[in-house]
Amino acid sequence: MSREVVRTRSRVLVVGATGRLGGSIARASLAAGHPTFALVRPHHFARPDSPLLEPLVAAGATLLQVNARHP
Ligand SMILES: NC(=O)c1ccc[n+]([C@@H]2O[C@H](COP(=O)([O-])OP(=O)(O)OC[C@H]3O[C@@H](n4cnc5c(N)ncnc54)[C@H](OP(=O)(O)O)[C@@H]3O)[C@@H](O)[C@H]2O)c1
Numbered sequence: 001m002s003r004e005v006v007r008t009r010s011r012v013l014v015v016g017a018t019g020r021l022g023g024s025i026a027r028a029s030l031a032a033g034h035p036t037f038a039l040v041r042p043h044h045f046a047r048p049d050s051p052l053l054e055p056l057v058a059a060g061a062t063l064l065q066v067n068a069r070h071p
Contacts, residue, residue: 012036015068017061018044018052030059039066 016022
């Protein structure tokens with residue numbers, strides 16, 4: 001019996017994408033072709049060439065500037 005693989009695209013929101021786990025999840029989500037959004041704290045945007053942000057942007061993530069403690 002053949003098994004049909006259903007590929008769906010989901011919008012994925014990642015909290016902590018500048019961290020170890022969140023970064024891995026964001027990369028995996030983008031590699032799987034999902035539109036991926038990353039919540040990023042404001043201090044990262046003080047350095048647009050941040051080594052934590054640049055790879056996310058280059059991989060196609062949409063960055064959302066949010067401080068979870070002050071939504
Ligand atoms: N790594 C592991 O093997 C592991 C295993 C089990 C459980 N965990 C748990 O999983 C979580 C993530 O681990 P991790 O290793 O990826 O940690 P991490 O590398 O320190 O990353 C933490 C992430 O959370 C963000 N963050 C912290 N406070 C925030 C706030 N107030 N608003 C918005 N974002 C905030 C950080 O943003 P900034 O870059 O702005 O600081 C960073 O992106 C932790 O709770 C950890 O205890 C980790």
